[in-house]
Amino acid sequence: MEKFIQLFADLFDETDSSLFTAKTKFKELDEWSSLTALSTIAMVDEEYDVTFKGDDIRNASTIEDLYNTVKSKV
Amino acid sequence: MAFLEFKNVKIAGFSAAVPQEKVLPKSRSADYSDADYRKSVGVEETRIDEKFTTSDLCFLAAEKLIADLEWDKSDIDAIIFVSQYPDYILPATSPILQDRLGLSQECYAADISLGCSGWVYGLSLVAGLLSSGGLKKALLMVGDARRAQNENPNDPLFGYAGAVTAVEYKKGERGFCFHHGSDGSGYEAIIVYDGGARNPFTRESLDVKVCDDGVMRNRLQGFMNGMDVFAFAITTAPKSIKKLAEKHHINLDDIDYLVLHQANKQINNKIAKKLNFEPERVAESLTYFGNTSSASIPLSIVAGLKGKIENQPTKFICCGFGVGLSWGTVYFETNDIVISDLVEVE
Numbered sequence: 042m043e044k045f046i047q048l049f050a051d052l053f054d055e056t057d058s059s060l061f062t063a064k065t066k067f068k069e070l071d072e073w074s075s076l077t078a079l080s081t082i083a084m085v086d087e088e089y090d091v092t093f094k095g096d097d098i099r100n101a102s103t104i105e106d107l108y109n110t111v112k113s114k115v
Numbered sequence: 116m117a118f119l120e121f122k123n124v125k126i127a128g129f130s131a132a133v134p135q136e137k138v139l140p141k142s143r144s145a146d147y148s149d150a151d152y153r154k155s156v157g158v159e160e161t162r163i164d165e166k167f168t169t170s171d172l173c174f175l176a177a178e179k180l181i182a183d184l185e186w187d188k189s190d191i192d193a194i195i196f197v198s199q200y201p202d203y204i205l206p207a208t209s210p211i212l213q214d215r216l217g218l219s220q221e222c223y224a225a226d227i228s229l230g231c232s233g234w235v236y237g238l239s240l241v242a243g244l245l246s247s248g249g250l251k252k253a254l255l256m257v258g259d260a261r262r263a264q265n266e267n268p269n270d271p272l273f274g275y276a277g278a279v280t281a282v283e284y285k286k287g288e289r290g291f292c293f294h295h296g297s298d299g300s301g302y303e304a305i306i307v308y309d310g311g312a313r314n315p316f317t318r319e320s321l322d323v324k325v326c327d328d329g330v331m332r333n334r335l336q337g338f339m340n341g342m343d344v345f346a347f348a349i350t351t352a353p354k355s356i357k358k359l360a361e362k363h364h365i366n367l368d369d370i371d372y373l374v375l376h377q378a379n380k381q382i383n384n385k386i387a388k389k390l391n392f393e394p395e396r397v398a399e400s401l402t403y404f405g406n407t408s409s410a411s412i413p414l415s416i417v418a419g420l421k422g423k424i425e426n427q428p429t430k431f432i433c434c435g436f437g438v439g440l441s442w443g444t445v446y447f448e449t450n451d452i453v454i455s456d457l458v459e460v461e
Contacts, residue, residue, distance in 0.1 A: 075342075076147060076151075079341070082346045083349060083381065083385055086346070086350060087385075098342060
């Protein structure tokens with residue numbers, strides 16, 4: 042989980058890393074956009090060999106939700 | 116497994132035509148600036164001019180290539196037109212192009228309705244038609260001059276282009292190796308909902324609504340589920356290329372050029388990185404022409420490789436992937452080919 046949060050935080054350039062926790066509602070971050078969504082899909086593919094669908098991101102609210110989806114697909 | 120191999124056939128030349136009119140893409144969202152948008156999708160400008168249809172651009176590219184190759188028009192035995200923006204719902208566009216180009220009436224002409232994977236599919240069809248030697252010369256004509264895809268005229272990820280690939284029978288040529296795949300479960304990932312037989316055109320087709328992605332569109336404009344397409348592309352394309360390489364014992368380090376469908380920069384960089392292709396071995400046209408659908412691979416060769424490869428043996432891996440969902444990878448070698456100057460039309 043810690044590793045996933047770190048990898049996710051690395052996708053952001055301008056957001057302070059202290060703002061990333063399991064409970065962070067990532068869509069509320071200023072820097073979140075459809076482009077960071079694509080980076081998330083790429084990161085999950087590269088690091089976990091998991092293919093996200095758009096709905097996997099749409100239905101997630103927190104970073105932990107994303108992580109749980111990854112775990113369920115590994 | 117959809118592997119195919121056709122021998123005794125080779126590419127003779129490439130050409131492409133685009134409108135002269137340049138359009139600068141602008142951000143569609145308040146989330147990011149125009150500059151961020153261009154940097155992220157990798158499109159600095161595109162060519163769009165609604166005066167032209169796909170077949171107009173293919174016609175002009177074909178005239179140029181036929182002249183440069185010094186082919187006699189009466190020797191052209193087949194044309195395949197690949198597009199999702201044909202001139203009419205019916206008839207097919209390829210017979211119209213046969214007549215417009217002044218080709219023989221003894222000409223095999225057929226349309227294929229495919230998008231981003233279409234050049235690779237069209238090439239396998241043409242190679243199959245020629246490899247037995249019954250037909251000797253063929254033109255593969257591809258492209259999509261898409262009408263506005265949403266209500267924001269400044270959102271041109273897609274550019275207009277028509278590209279022509281001349282293919283000929285030649286005994287002893289190693290030919291082409293293909294891998295093809297399809298996944299219709301993703302048919303809604305990129306779709307124009309109305310105007311076909313499933314949802315015939317009605318007045319409501321013109322109603323502009325906010326789509327799931329927050330963009331204003333009517334039902335005759337193309338919808339794309341960007342995240343699904345992105346995930347599909349970065350996983351399926353590298354797998355298809357690896358499968359083909361494994362099947363034919365191709366060492367990807369020996370390939371001179373990887374030419375991918377020009378979807379967006381993030382997708383293409385990702386695929387190239389997964390396959391260990393350095394930027395010098397990747398041909399591109401995305402930056403100045405945008406996503407040109409089935410024309411993107413031959414346009415990348417015309418725009419990126421002219422003057423570099425014509426007279427030396429060159430090994431290619433090309434992969435198209437997208438709407439369908441549909442994908443295809445081809446391996447071939449070129450030598451002594453003609454690459455026409457890019458045709459820019461007013």
